Amino acid sequence: MAQMNMIEAIKDAMRVELKRDPNVLIFGEDVGHVGGVFRATEGLQAEFGENRVFDTPLAESAIGGLAVGLGTQGFRPIAEIQFVGFIFEALDQMFVQAARMRYRSGGRYNAPIVFRTPFGGGVKAAELHTDSLEGLAIQTPGIKVIVPSNPYDAKGLLISAIRDNDPVFFMEHLNLYRAFRDEVPEGEYTVPIGKANVVREGADVTIIAYGLMVHTAKKAADELAKEGINAEIIDLRTLMPLDIDTIVESIKKTNRAIVVQEAQKTSGAAAEIIAQINEKAILHLEAPVLRCAGPDTIYPFAQIEDAWLPTPARIVKTAKQVLEF
Amino acid sequence: MSKGSLDAPAKPVNSLSHEVHSEDVTPLQVLSPEGEVINPEFMPDLTDDQLKEIMYRMVFTRAWDDRAINLGRQGRLGFYAPVSGQEGTMVGSEYALTKDDFVCPGYRDMPQLVWHGLPLYQAFLYSRGHQHGGQIPEGVNVLMPQIIIGAQILHATGIAMGFKLKGEKRVAITYTGDGGSSEGDFYEGLNYAGSFKLPVIYFVQNNGYAITTPFAKQTGAQSIAHKALAAGIRGLQIDGMDVLAVIYAVQQAAAIARDGGGATLIEALTYRFRPHSMSDDATKYRTKEEEQEWSLRDPLIRFGKYLESKGLWSEEDTARVREEAKNTVNEHIKKAEQTEKMTVNGLIDSMFETTPAHLEEQKADFQ
Numbered sequence: 001m002a003q004m005n006m007i008e009a010i011k012d013a014m015r016v017e018l019k020r021d022p023n024v025l026i027f028g029e030d031v032g033h034v035g036g037v038f039r040a041t042e043g044l045q046a047e048f049g050e051n052r053v054f055d056t057p058l059a060e061s062a063i064g065g066l067a068v069g070l071g072t073q074g075f076r077p078i079a080e081i082q083f084v085g086f087i088f089e090a091l092d093q094m095f096v097q098a099a100r101m102r103y104r105s106g107g108r109y110n111a112p113i114v115f116r117t118p119f120g121g122g123v124k125a126a127e128l129h130t131d132s133l134e135g136l137a138i139q140t141p142g143i144k145v146i147v148p149s150n151p152y153d154a155k156g157l158l159i160s161a162i163r164d165n166d167p168v169f170f171m172e173h174l175n176l177y178r179a180f181r182d183e184v185p186e187g188e189y190t191v192p193i194g195k196a197n198v199v200r201e202g203a204d205v206t207i208i209a210y211g212l213m214v215h216t217a218k219k220a221a222d223e224l225a226k227e228g229i230n231a232e233i234i235d236l237r238t239l240m241p242l243d244i245d246t247i248v249e250s251i252k253k254t255n256r257a258i259v260v261q262e263a264q265k266t267s268g269a270a271a272e273i274i275a276q277i278n279e280k281a282i283l284h285l286e287a288p289v290l291r292c293a294g295p296d297t298i299y300p301f302a303q304i305e306d307a308w309l310p311t312p313a314r315i316v317k318t319a320k321q322v323l324e325f
Numbered sequence: 326m327s328k329g330s331l332d333a334p335a336k337p338v339n340s341l342s343h344e345v346h347s348e349d350v351t352p353l354q355v356l357s358p359e360g361e362v363i364n365p366e367f368m369p370d371l372t373d374d375q376l377k378e379i380m381y382r383m384v385f386t387r388a389w390d391d392r393a394i395n396l397g398r399q400g401r402l403g404f405y406a407p408v409s410g411q412e413g414t415m416v417g418s419e420y421a422l423t424k425d426d427f428v429c430p431g432y433r434d435m436p437q438l439v440w441h442g443l444p445l446y447q448a449f450l451y452s453r454g455h456q457h458g459g460q461i462p463e464g465v466n467v468l469m470p471q472i473i474i475g476a477q478i479l480h481a482t483g484i485a486m487g488f489k490l491k492g493e494k495r496v497a498i499t500y501t502g503d504g505g506s507s508e509g510d511f512y513e514g515l516n517y518a519g520s521f522k523l524p525v526i527y528f529v530q531n532n533g534y535a536i537t538t539p540f541a542k543q544t545g546a547q548s549i550a551h552k553a554l555a556a557g558i559r560g561l562q563i564d565g566m567d568v569l570a571v572i573y574a575v576q577q578a579a580a581i582a583r584d585g586g587g588a589t590l591i592e593a594l595t596y597r598f599r600p601h602s603m604s605d606d607a608t609k610y611r612t613k614e615e616e617q618e619w620s621l622r623d624p625l626i627r628f629g630k631y632l633e634s635k636g637l638w639s640e641e642d643t644a645r646v647r648e649e650a651k652n653t654v655n656e657h658i659k660k661a662e663q664t665e666k667m668t669v670n671g672l673i674d675s676m677f678e679t680t681p682a683h684l685e686e687q688k689a690d691f692q
Contacts, residue, residue: 051490057517059516064479065483067483070486072483072487096476103672105469107675108460165678
């Protein structure tokens with residue numbers, strides 16, 4: 001076991017897989033020689049060579065297209081899009097070409113690609129660096145969506161993603177990269193894609209969250225505990241496919257739930273989660289399931305993002321709304 | 326009202342000191358429209374049997390196109406982009422490669438796929454909107470036709486990188502039209518190939534129109550071939566109605582690519598005698614005169630005359646091949662029509678390697 005922050009765990013996952021499978025390739029803008037703008041690939045080119053880890057010209061669509069082409073030839077590309085807002089340049093290749101490859105070829109070709117992208121607010125970044133675009137991805141058939149919240153999960157999920165024979169959008173929260181260290185096993189292990197994790201047990205209300213919001217929810221749960229309210233927190237880890245069973249099991253116990261997402265409110269992951277709860281657990285609910293989310297604006301200017309993003313206080317307030325319904 | 330005009334002068338009227346310049350291009354040609362060898366130095370090295378095989382494929386493709394139009398009108402085919410006039414570029418460019426080379430087609434490029442090994446009935450299934458149309462047989466090195474114009478340019482670039490990384494002497498070729506050369510992905514692909522020195526051929530079939538929009542409205546560039554300069558790769562223009570010029574150019578580009586020399590952009594000047602698609606009316610934007618002028622350069626007539634002069638082809642041969650093509654098309658359309666119908670649950674199972682729980686559940690609605 002070693003103490004690692006999330007970025008070290010992510011790098012370790014890629015190192016393990018580069019070593020294990022000669023078909024694994026890493027490429028993107030500045031990921032080679034320097035090791036990435038967040039050092040997620042630092043030292044990997046030196047260890048594995050320029051044919052395995054390399055820099056590309058600055059063009060996101062071509063990064064995506066390169067991955068799709070290489071994927072048809074037996075390679076397993078890990079393609080990095082430097083910041084989440086730049087996936088728009090690559091959307092056709094990610095969400096059309098990679099996501100449809102298996103389907104439109106009737107299984108003749110597949111796209112065993114991981115698109116790694118940092119995202120997430122609270123770091124006072126420039127425009128289009130921090131938007132939560134998972135909603136676009138989860139409504140795109142054919143691509144899986146993973147958002148880890150801690151170093152252990154990040155490593156295990158990334159190894160699973162690299163080994164998956166279908167495309168995965170792997171979203172890494174900027175605010176969690178170096179936020180804390182955790183015990184992370186050496187060598188290889190996997191965390192299954194599509195399995196949520198109950199990170200805090202409670203009987204009064206279920207708080208469903210992912211990414212940074214898992215930690216914001218934990219702070220909110222501490223506040224609620226002071227008032228004798230025991231919140232159960234589910235870290236989704238994977239948004240597509242969604243682990244609805246773990247959510248329903250929790251609601252059977254708590255009868256109340258809220259969903260916390262950093263993205264703006266409308267049509268995001270929370271909306272889908274609530275729809276599925278309505279389909280599968282309506283008779284277990286004592287109150288409607290509410291969303292705690294950003295308002296439906298464009299992602300805020302850096303100076304005001306702390307007020308825009310869900311806070312522990314807003315989560316407490318939303319939880320109390322369902323408790324007092 | 327604006328007093329300006331969007332019609333720019335053909336060449337910039339002023340010049341800057343230290344401005345960069347490029348040479349004018351002249352299309353590479355082997356045969357004159359009368360079928361005479363005008364540039365023997367560019368004659369590809371082909372045996373009589375090979376010359377006859379090339380003619381066979383071009384005549385077959387024309388007959389297949391004729392038949393496909395009718396099958397479309399009868400509702401027996403769906404989406405179909407006509408190819409008549411472009412047999413020289415399609416048949417020639419594919420013929421110049423080996424079966425190990427990889428073809429990334431646009432939506433009009435079905436002939437290249439079929440001559441590279443895709444069974445004809447699967448081409449028909451693709452047209453009819455059946456998943457089996459895209460199930461490329463193992464060992465046939467092609468992707469399915471690409472609908473998103475430009476996306477295939479990047480796939481070929483990635484595939485070529487794969488060949489380079491594995492140290493294989495293989496080449497990827499990808500096709501787009503004149504309109505496609507305005508896409509960002511077109512430029513990104515060429516530029517990546519220039520940066521990584523990739524074994525790839527970007528083959529642009531410039532037929533003068535992108536649906537209704539004439540080439541002059543796509544770019545101020547003198548030619549598409551010039552666009553290679555922006556990416557640091559080789560660029561050339563060829564007479565796409567001259568199958569021997571096509572074969573020569575692609576063989577040369579492939580040889581250089583196999584030798585580690587990187588990518589080439591080939592702009593082939595061609596013409597489609599039919600509309601853009603079955604739902605397009607070309608009379609609204611093209612003149613009879615223009616169509617007649619191009620029909621004089623018909624690649625079948627030109628190459629046919631050349632072969633006739635060598636005693637390798639006759640009108641009877643053309644009639645025989647057309648009859649053979651008709652029978653083959655009939656046989657394959659029947660096979661396409663008899664292919665088992667798809668099911669929604671089959672589609673669901675083809676989404677991922679392992680079907681996730683939510684999709685398994687959704688199958689219940691389609692039992």
